[in-house]
Amino acid sequence: MSEVMLLTVILLPVAAGVLTLVLPFRKRWHMEVFLEALVVWNTILVWSLLLHRPEERFVLANFTGNLAIAFKVDGMAMVFAGLVSFLWPLATLFAFEYMTKEEHEKIFFMFYTMTYGVTLGIALAGNLLTMYFFYELLTLVTVPLVMHTLTREAILASRKYLYYSLGGAAFAFIGLIFVIVYGSTTDFVLGGVLDVSKIGDKVNNLLLVYVIAFMGFGVKAAICPFNSWLPQAGVAPTPVTALLHAVAVVKAGAFAILRLTYYSYGTEFLRGTWAQYAAMGVVMFTIVYGCSRAVKETHIKRRLAYSTISNLSYILFGIVIMTPLGMVGALSHLVFHAFMKICSFFCAGAIMHQTEKHYVHELDGMGRKMPLVFGIFTVSALALMGVPGLAGFISKWNLAFAAVESGNVLAYFGIGCLLLSALLTAIYMLTIVIRAFFPPVDFDGSRLEGVKDPNWKMIVPLAVFAVMIIAFGLCSAPIVGFFGAVAEGVY
Numbered sequence: 141m142s143e144v145m146l147l148t149v150i151l152l153p154v155a156a157g158v159l160t161l162v163l164p165f166r167k168r169w170h171m172e173v174f175l176e177a178l179v180v181w182n183t184i185l186v187w188s189l190l191l192h193r194p195e196e197r198f199v200l201a202n203f204t205g206n207l208a209i210a211f212k213v214d215g216m217a218m219v220f221a222g223l224v225s226f227l228w229p230l231a232t233l234f235a236f237e238y239m240t241k242e243e244h245e246k247i248f249f250m251f252y253t254m255t256y257g258v259t260l261g262i263a264l265a266g267n268l269l270t271m272y273f274f275y276e277l278l279t280l281v282t283v284p285l286v287m288h289t290l291t292r293e294a295i296l297a298s299r300k301y302l303y304y305s306l307g308g309a310a311f312a313f314i315g316l317i318f319v320i321v322y323g324s325t326t327d328f329v330l331g332g333v334l335d336v337s338k339i340g341d342k343v344n345n346l347l348l349v350y351v352i353a354f355m356g357f358g359v360k361a362a363i364c365p366f367n368s369w370l371p372q373a374g375v376a377p378t379p380v381t382a383l384l385h386a387v388a389v390v391k392a393g394a395f396a397i398l399r400l401t402y403y404s405y406g407t408e409f410l411r412g413t414w415a416q417y418a419a420m421g422v423v424m425f426t427i428v429y430g431c432s433r434a435v436k437e438t439h440i441k442r443r444l445a446y447s448t449i450s451n452l453s454y455i456l457f458g459i460v461i462m463t464p465l466g467m468v469g470a471l472s473h474l475v476f477h478a479f480m481k482i483c484s485f486f487c488a489g490a491i492m493h494q495t496e497k498h499y500v501h502e503l504d505g506m507g508r509k510m511p512l513v514f515g516i517f518t519v520s521a522l523a524l525m526g527v528p529g530l531a532g533f534i535s536k537w538n539l540a541f542a543a544v545e546s547g548n549v550l551a552y553f554g555i556g557c558l559l560l561s562a563l564l565t566a567i568y569m570l571t572i573v574i575r576a577f578f579p580p581v582d583f584d585g586s587r588l589e590g591v592k593d594p595n596w597k598m599i600v601p602l603a604v605f606a607v608m609i610i611a612f613g614l615c616s617a618p619i620v621g622f623f624g625a626v627a628e629g630v631y
Contacts, residue, residue, distance in 0.1 A: 142194035146211045146264060149186050149225075152178065153257035157250040168245075172236045175249055179229045179256065186225035186260065190218050197266040197327070206325050209273065212266035214328065215631030216403070219623070220395050221263035223475050227387050227482060228256050230601035234486055235379035237597035238493055242377055244288065251284045252379065259388045262395065267326040268404055271396060272309075272316050275360075278392055279305040285380040286373050297372040304369045308359025312396070315353025318346060319404050328399055330629045332406015347415035350405055354419050357400060360393030361456060362449045364426040371437075371445040378489025381441060386482035390448060394455045394474055398467070407462035420460045420550050426453040427557045431564040438500050440488045443568055444481070447524065450561055451477050457554050458539050464627035465542035471623040473535035476612055480523045480532055483605035484569075487517035490598045495591055500572055505583050507576030509591040512599055514576045516606045521569035523609045526562045531612035536562070538620065 156178040165171040190213065197212035213221075235252065239245050258281050261274035279302065287298035320326060322342070323333040339346060359366040370390070374381050383389065401407065410416050430450025437443040455477070458470030490513045491506065492498060507514035523530035536558060543551035579585075593599065612619065625631055 142189065142192075143198045145185060145189050146194075146198050146213075147200070149182055149189060149221075150257045150261045150264065152182050152185070153260070154254045156182075157252070157254035157257075160253060161246050161250045171246070171249070175253060176229065176232055176236075179232050179253065182256070183225040183229055186221055189213060190222055193218065199266075205320075206327075207269055207320070208267065208326075209270050210266035210327070211264045211270065212328070213264060215622075215626030215629075216328070216395070216398065217264050218631060219471055219475065219626065220391070221260055223391070223478055224256070224259050224263060224387060227478065230604055231379060231382060231387070231482065231486075233597055234382075234489070234601045235377075237595060238377060238379055238489055241493065242288070248285065248288055248377070251281050252383075254281045255285070255383065255388055259392060262392050265328075267328060268316050268319055268399070269326050271399060272312065275312070275357075275392060275396060276309055278389065279309070282380075282383075282389055285383075286376045288376055288380065291375065293372075293375045297369070297375050301369045301373055304359050304366055308356045308366065311352050311356025311359075313356075315349055315356065315400060315404075318349045318353075322346060323404065326404075328403035330403055332402075332409055333404055334406060334409055346405075347410070347413055350400070350410060350415050351418055353400055354397060354415075355422075357393050357396040358422075358456070360389050361397065361452045362390060362393075362426075362430075363422060363453060363456065364429055364449075367426070367430070367449045370449060371442045374439070374441040374445050378441070378485060378492065381445070382482050382485040382489070386448070386478050386485060390452050391474060391478060394452060394459070394470070397456060397459055398470060398474075401459050401462065402467060411462040416460055416462060417550055420457070420548075420554065423453045423456045423460055424550075424554050424557045426450065427457065427554075427561050431561045431568070434568040435564050437568075439498055440491070440500060440503075440572070441485070441498070443500065443572075444484055444488060447484075447565065447568065448481055450565075451481065451524070454535070454539060454558070454561075457558075458542060461542050461546050461548065461551055461554075463542060463546050464624070465538070465545050467627040468620065468623045469535065469539035469542040471626065472538045472616075472620060475619070476523075476531035476535045476609075479605050479608050479612070480520050483520040483602060483609065484517060484524065486598070486602055486605070487513050487520065490594045490602070493598070494594055495588075500575065503572060503575045505576070505579035505585055505588055506591060507573070508585075509588050510576075510593045512593045513602065514573070516602045517576075518573050519606045519609055521573055523613070524569055525566045529610070529613045531609045531616070534613060534616040534620065
């Protein structure tokens with residue numbers, strides 16, 4: 141039964157996406173009900189699977205040797221699949237309202253829904269080969285979403301996204317090959333699968349390949365210098381950019397690096413080597429670079445995109461600390477950042493949907509016309525800054541604590557990067573809030589005539605995200621405790 145459910149939660153969204161294109165819906169709301177019902181039902185199935193998880197892996201197809209397409213619900217799968225399945229129904233509801241002003245809705249929702257199933261395939265993969273297969277498939281189903289508007293900018297952005305993603309996957313493939321050759325299995329095993337008897341004098345070769353694969357998977361996680369695709373992809377509709385920046389694509393990159401580091405190579409093999417320091421140096425640079433660019437950026441979505449670049453490397457910083465506490469910090473920010481960033485992106489999308497304004501300097505006084513949207517945006521802004529009582533503080537605290545406990549001198553400099561990033565985050569996020577609620581004295585409010593908060597399809601998801609940000613900040617002990625159990629191999 142569990143084997144059937146594993147396949148169902150992956151294939152059902154894919155099938156629903158295809159049916160969206162071919163079914164003759166008489167009215168638009170018929171399509172909305174169809175999609176929302178299937179997405180919610182799939183989420184219920186996912187959570188049922190996670191709460192009654194099967195202990196054994198499910199092998200769908202055997203190839204040669206230890207190569208197989210297999211699925212397993214371990215602790216890491218529970219974290220990522222649970223996150224994706226919780227957010228997707230809310231994101232879909234938001235998309236229904238946002239897409240009323242866009243064309244080719246059926247094609248959009250086909251790929252949008254299919255992406256749900258493919259992302260779950262990455263989350264529930266039982267080995268490196270399976271994860272790599274769905275990782276590549278994720279690129280193929282999201283490229284049409286990036287180019288959806290078919291403008292020149294969208295086509296150029298989709299090309300860059302495709303080229304970068306395929307290039308990164310090629311580097312990651314080298315890591316897959318070396319794990320196959322020098323590992324006892326491709327299955328995910330906490331502590332790694334490398335076989336010492338096979339390595340011999342090839343230690344430096346394996347370390348080099350780890351760095352190559354780290355950077356390859358890091359393309360989707362927008363690591364420097366392979367991050368320029370992410371701000372450019374902001375030309376896509378906001379529901380797509382929210383997926384790219386908060387849930388599916390970028391988190392898939394971070395998740396893949398978590399798997400590679402802790403479950404394939406193993407931290408005992410990597411910790412203290414030049415490969416760890418090289419990866420940590422790149423990550424620290426990306427943290428500072430991303431938030432520095434965000435301060436300069438005046439386009440709302442691109443500013444949030446650079447913020448994402450910085451915050452994704454928070455997750456990678458936890459990973460390259462290479463301790464159980466580092467994994468806890470990484471998982472904390474992987475989950476909490478998803479809520480903070482999808483909330484801020486959807487607020488930006490609501491603003492653009494209601495006003496057709498795209499730049500920070502155009503937001504003067506809008507907070508008084510759209511109090512719900514900008515109030516919720518303020519919650520996400522404060523959380524991204526790391527204000528105590530909100531989710532961002534918990535994950536940043538866990539990362540800093542892990543860095544101190546590691547005893548790694550370079551990790552201490554990472555704490556400085558986190559503090560600098562928090563300061564710059566306050567600048568680029570609060571600038572938006574202050575402009576919205578406290579316009580200049582000579583501000584002419586008549587130009588905002590007719591501006592108001594959007595309808596419930598947008599407000600409900602935003603309100604849920606804001607509540608979760610506050611709840612994680614005030615009651616984080618249970619979920620952080622679960623992350624600790626995952627890091628210790630209990631799940």
